[in-house]
Amino acid sequence: DTDENAVLGIPNHMIKLNTRYYLTQDDSINLNGAIISSRYACVEDSNLICGTPKKLNEEYDFNSFYRHSHSGLNYNIGIANILDTKTKYVQPYRGSQSPIPGLGRRFMFDIQYQF
Numbered sequence: 001d002t003d004e005n006a007v008l009g010i011p012n013h014m015i016k017l018n019t020r021y022y023l024t025q026d027d028s029i030n031l032n033g034a035i036i037s038s039r040y041a042c043v044e045d046s047n048l049i050c051g052t053p054k055k056l057n058e059e060y061d062f063n064s065f066y067r068h069s070h071s072g073l074n075y076n077i078g079i080a081n082i083l084d085t086k087t088k089y090v091q092p093y094r095g096s097q098s099p100i101p102g103l104g105r106r107f108m109f110d111i112q113y114q115f
Helices: none
Strands: 015-023 027-036 059-070 071-080 106-113
Touching: 059 106
Parallel strands: none
Antiparallel strands: 015 027, 027 059, 059 071, 071 106
């Protein structure tokens, strides 16, 4: 099933979520993520020519983490790609590269400083 007028790599619909629940003034629980509708991509690479674009499945990418703030420092600890979905990075043109697989579920620890 191919749509000849589809723009490669760009979804028609996307929903983004970014929430924060404060436990205290310095502590919070955060959930963010995106639901990306299906899109078309070049997946065949015969002689560096795109071929017929294929329709990819929709993707879900959610992250959850705990944040502690103190004197300009933010400490974050959590899980990225909670659902362990197979995300793909797709080029938005008829090039010779197939979609690049994204990272799976992973533990994250992050430190930030705000000036």
